[in-house]
Amino acid sequence: MKLRSLILAASVAALSAATATAEPTKIGMITTLSGGGAGLGIDVRDGFLLALKMSGNSDVEMVIEDDQRKPDIAVQLADRMVQSDKVDILTGIIWSNLAMAVVPSVTAQGKFYLSPNAGPSVLAGKGCHANYFNVSWQNDAMSEAAGNAMSEEGIGKVFLMAPNYPAGKDMMAGFKRFYKGEVVDEVYTKLGQTDYAAEIAQIRASDADQVYFFLPGGMGISFMKQYSGSGVDTPVMGPAFSFDQGILQAVGAAALGVKNTSQWNKDIDNAANAEFVTAFQAEYDRLPSLYASQGFDTANLILSAMGKADVKDADAFRAALEAAEFDSVRGDFAFGPNHHPIQNVYMREVIQEGDVFTNKIIGVALTDHTDAYAADCKM
Amino acid sequence: MKRETMINALLALGLLAVPLWALIADEPFYITLATRVAIFALAGVGLNIAIGLGGLVSFGHAAFFGLGGYAMGVLASHAQSYTPMMEWPFLIEGSNSMPVIWITAVIASGLAALVIGALSLRTAGVYFIMITLAFGQMLYYFTISWPAYGGEDGLSIYIRNGFPGLNTLDPIQFFAITFVILGLALVFSTLLAKSPFGLALNAARQSSERVETIGITPYRLRLTAFVISGMITGLAGALFADLNRFVSPTMFSWQTSGEIMVFIILGGTARLFGPVAGAALFIALEQVLGGLSDYWHIYLGLLLLCVVLFARGGIIGTLAGEEARHD
Amino acid sequence: MSLILLIEQILNGLQFGVMLFLTAAGLTLVFGVMGLINLAHGSLFMVGAFAAATVAGATGSFVLALAASLAAAAAAGALVEILVIRRLYSRDHLDQVLATFALILIFSEGTRWLFGSFPLYLNIPDYLAGPVTLPGGIQYPLYRLTLIAIGLLVAFGLYLLISRTRLGIQIRAGESDREMIAALGVDISKLYTIVFALGAALAGFAGALVGAIQSVQVGMGEPVLILAFVVIVIGGIGSIKGALIGSLLVGLTDTLGGVLLPEFFKLFMDNASATSVGSSLSTMLIYILMAIVLVMKPTGLFGAKA
Structure with a gap:
């Protein structure tokens, strides 16, 4: 006990x-x-x-x-x-x-x-x-920030990917709420899926300028490892969950340079x-x-x-x-x-410090961000 | 009195004594635990009709457990939001009355068992184990990706559904409901085993050919047993959902099927009180070992292993010390 | 959808299928020869991946890592067989299910206890990294092509082992009549240990190969286990040929279903609901396939007996 x-x-x-x-x-x-x-x-x-x-x-x-x-x-x-x-x-x-x-x-x-x-x-x-x-x-926050950042960068076409469950759909909805360009394709994968070869082929075949994906935990590790070996060079971005300290070592060099959104960094x-x-x-x-x-x-x-x-x-x-x-x-x-928090959401980039992979902040993606649902809340 | 009968009586008394003690000692959590045992035991009693009596090793009973749960979730969520489930061709309202939910759960899981059983019973042995697993997995993935009722997030019901004349929010009264239902299921199960139907089913399990020669179709017997079994497990699912005031696709997962099966084997396959003993021991272990270490699954695994290897016939088989009814 | 994309997806399905075959082959052998349902087979897949990640981390050599995965999984398999599994051959399927369910718990938490809760790093070696261009201009990852080749080689090797060697004869004899080969003087308990270790080694090998492009983490074996069961049931339990055909069927159905179904529904639905319905249906597809096969052929495609 x-x-x-x-x-x-x-x-x-x-x-x-x-x-x-x-x-x-x-x-x-x-x-x-x-x-x-x-x-x-x-x-x-x-x-x-x-x-x-x-x-x-x-x-x-x-x-x-x-x-x-x-x-x-x-x-x-x-x-x-x-x-x-x-x-x-x-x-x-x-x-x-x-x-x-x-x-x-x-x-x-x-x-x-x-x-x-x-x-x-x-x-x-x-x-x-x-x-x-x-x-x-709020679940959508990091995706909203990513959508905003991509719009500001002037990225015109994006490919979206998330697992087929409510949080995945929330994330993609959050992204689209702030993104002003064109969504060329939106793919929902199986929860817990470990092989993304089929999706990577779809990304290759699309004319997207950037990929935005939400694949938390092991799913993200699998995707990043397979993506970096596929020869597809469309840049990817995701919320912090796939690029966090606990899993970055398992992704390794495949994640280097990838941008991700987070409300915190060390x-x-x-x-x-x-x-x-x-x-x-x-x-x-x-x-x-x-x-x-x-x-x-x-x-x-x-x-x-x-x-x-x-x-x-x-x-x-x-x-x-x-x-x-x-x-x-x-x-x-x-x-x-x-x-729910009112806070900044930052853009981070994966870097290597010695032999440890970690993130550094490269800018603010959304300032004093608040979520989209507050209006429905009657306390 | 036979030794097994005595053990059964002790188990029933024990399951009644723990919540009564908890009521006096003002430890309502132990009432909740006992309710959990009763509900899991009920699910096991259902599965035991298929496995113990019919020899049908179903690895997909989570399908019925989950359907029962979702019968509660869907009806209660419509009642909660005051939106009808269906307006056309005729109006169906949601409900937060337990009897209505139970009937719906039993009918829904019975129909599902009829379809799944009719297809699965064309196979036998390991193929049967695996095809039932496949149907369970189908429903699991369907509920995860079906957005109308919460998908993977599941459905939260804020207030436990009502039963006429009782305050179901009071843990001991809800326990009483589950205890009575479990008791009725056990009585039903005994009567079923002794009925001509049960005897024929048991005979079909031992020798299919022999039963056929006297003009009984084993397929129909087994299908009936499978449907009854699914109905009882579905009812347990509805109660489980009400205990948690929450349903989610995990109720459909293959681990749930595995756990219900573990209750039966742990307690003693084909023993009337096997599921009760198994569920009680499993939940007690979960409580005791969970506090010991972050890695308590190792101890749980070792214990389960010891039971299989050294305590053949499960707890009741070992205690009663006589041959189990199954071969 | 262009032809090139379709061919690429077929390759992906093939690759997924041959990796499934490595796991399923051991499962079907163990069932065919010993009549044992082994739920812990997925754990041996995980053992292989963790062993490979550890050795690759220490030595930097992928080949050594693969060797370690074979050795570690075979050793774990032999150990488990001697300590636990051999006591289960005479039991009914229920006892086997419970005992091997317990083994999953022990393996998973034991691994977490040894290696911690975070995923491990294992990556493909540089000489296999990157894409190659296939005839027709298809860009395809070299590593995945290698996986297809290795998988097919192992399948061929297994075929030779079973049809041409003494061990193979004993295995086949064991499948058709267990009592007989014991009577003929074959050391049956040694044979069983070898078969189990062989199956474990194949699963561990698959774990290492797949681990290089996936996440090496606790619990990685369970989804594979369920798929491997689907495969051997479709193929017919005990049949290596069935396992191969079943693996390829499942691999292709799963991969192509996920891609084609949403496209199919887009023909007569708006994009959003087509994606939603298509993805939902595709996750259920292999189980639907399995149910159809079993309803048509109750002992699988190549199953001998019920």
């Missing part, structure tokens, strides 16, 4: 005066720690725990559980955390479909949920809730980020990923709100979260009316 009640007792009780609450704030984290998608969950967890450790705040009690990337397990864990562990705040879910399973019932039971990764459109629009905060991005110039990157490497001996940065920000947001209000006073605590007065590693960070 080591993980079950991971009580983080800080060595020095360096508490700010306002957090003099009697009971610790209980946070439940449901994330993917086993199976194929475990890398993302581990990063979110590690970033989150690092922020708690660095704060030295001993008023937080963590309950961490593995959802195995299965929606029914996630629902079951959420029920347990709310009913038995009596947590005040839930967080941690990586995947949109799991978030859709858990978030509505958790917020309906009066708990806070802070999303460190998934941002399905329903939860930003019609299904929004006063107790639901998204600390990462070279964003601010004190909080510099401290985070150094501390993360010192603690875990690897470069932080996008997911780690989101976990880190989520924890700091919670800590900042705890400094201002008691979590038992839901209205005050909600107002404290809405204020978002913490030093985000992304720089400026604020919540829109639907509790």
Whole structure:
């Protein structure tokens, strides 16, 4: 039962005066720690725990559980955390479909949920809730930024590709929302597909100037490796998920020079980020990923709100979260009316530092971006 | 009293005692866990009619489990948004009443079992295992890419559906519903096995030729068993969806078929209470081992392996210590 | 759609098919000779890919990596056969399913425990990188052409092994009558270990070859496993020839279906819904194919007995 009640007792009780609450704030984290998608969950967890450790705040009690990337397990864990562990705040879910399973019932039971990764459109629009905060991005954001950037660059014809499932369609819709040129073809592949030879042949046959694709995780690795060996030289672009720290080493040189959009990178110039990157490497001996940065920000947001209000006073605590007065590693960070971020989305490029592949920022793709669904949200 | 009967009685009592204790100790989560056991056991009871009684090893029962789930999801989501499911040729409204959902789930999965069974039963042995798997996978990919009901995201139902006279949101009352249904299914299963139909089916499993010589068509017997089996598993799917207030294509995945099968083998194939024992042990292991390490699947795998290798006949087979009914 | 594109897609389907064949051949051999359903076959595919990635990372040699994949998967296969699998031959299919399901759990999490949760790097060697121009002006990746050639060579090698060698005679004898060959003095348990290791080695080899153009990660074997089952069932369980034909059928159906179906629906639908309906249908296509084959021929295309 080591993980079950991971009580983080800080060595020095360096508490700010306002957090003099009697009971610790209980946070439940449901994330993917086993199976194929475990890398993302581990990063979110590690970033989150690092922020708690660095704060030295001993008023937080963590309950961490593995959802195995299965929606029914996630629902079951959420029920347990709310009913038995009596947590005040839930967080941690990586995947949109799991978030859709858990978030509505958790917020309906009066708990806070802070999303460190998934941002399905329903939860930003019609299904929004006063107790639901998204600390990462709405799913479409990075694709909207890419569409905008391509339009500004004057790219006239684009080839779109995504897996045939809701997040894939959301991404492509987001791209088209901001892209003004012509979409020459739009291909939806099987979820979990590993061979993209057929799609690459279609790209070769098309007269597109650029390819925009959303293939998270292993799908992106497979596509990039096959694409670079195919001799097709149409440039590609994608959201950060296929070019993140955790998988870049597996893609290798095939990804060099590829542009991708992201709300964070390790070279964003601010004190909080510099401290985070150094501390993360010192603690875990690897470069932080996008997911780690989101976990880190989520924890700091919670800590900042705890400094201002008691979590038992839901209205005050909600107002404290809405204020978002913490030093985000992304720089400026604020919540829109639907509790989704208003933030910059950057254009990054994959580079090599020594023998490590990583990203550097080459520009801003969208400034102070907010999502398209806020108008549908009635809180 | 036979030893197996005693074990069965103990299992039933245990499944009742845990949630009652949880109610008193104010640990509602354990009620939810017991409900989960009851529902998975029900799915297993359904599959056991095909596997244990009929000798039909279906690797595609997730199809019925998922259909039951989606019967609940589709009806309840229409009720939730006050939009009718169909306006032409006649009006069909959504529903959030459990009995209506159960009937729909049973009919839908029964019809699917009729079609899948009619085609699959032309084959036998490993081919049957694999063709049922293929039908399950077809439905899995269909639900993922079919956008109307959420695709891979699935469907969230915010409030558990209602049952006349009960507050289904109260964990113990919902548990009571599933427990009663499981009990009825077990009784039905016993009666079925002892009925002329069950005896003929069992005979057809052992020797198809012999049954044919006395003028019974094994194909029809098996198809009937397959349909009944699919209906019960479909009902379990509807309850499972209501437990989670959520449905998604993972209910159709081949891992789900595998898990339902694991419950049966773990508990003891063809044993009446096999699925109950199997589901209870599996979920208990998941709870206990999950807390031990990030790599708990290794321990789960090793344990399952030990059961197959050293505890032949599953838990009940080992405890009861007599020959299983299957050969 | 131009002819060149169509030919390219046919090549892609072929390449996908021959790689499936490497995995399916072992599965069908093991079933044919020992009567065992091995769900953990996909795990051996993964073992091969991880072994190759590790050795390629350490030595930089792709050839050594391939050798390592063969050796590691064969060793893992032999080990598993001796420790677990041989106790399952006399059991019914249900017990085999549960035991090998348990093996998947152990292999997957064991691999994650050893190698971590992030995908590994394995890439094609420089001398096989890039495209070549085929007659007719088709640009096609050299590596994929190599895969087709290797796959066909292995298929030919297997044919020779089974039709011309002593081991092959024993395998064929084992398929038709298990008790008989034991009575004839063949060391049956050694034969079984060899057959299982051979099947494992083929799967591991495929894992390494495919791993170079895919993501080497935990769980990579499971989609392949399901496809391999589809293949051997279509081809007829136990038949190597059936596995080859089945692989090519599945490879071509899957690849061409994904490309042609959306185009087909575009003839009488608007683009967006044609893409949507076409892609949905194409993901189900190979299972539809399998159901049709089994309904027409209940023991597969080349299956001997039920």
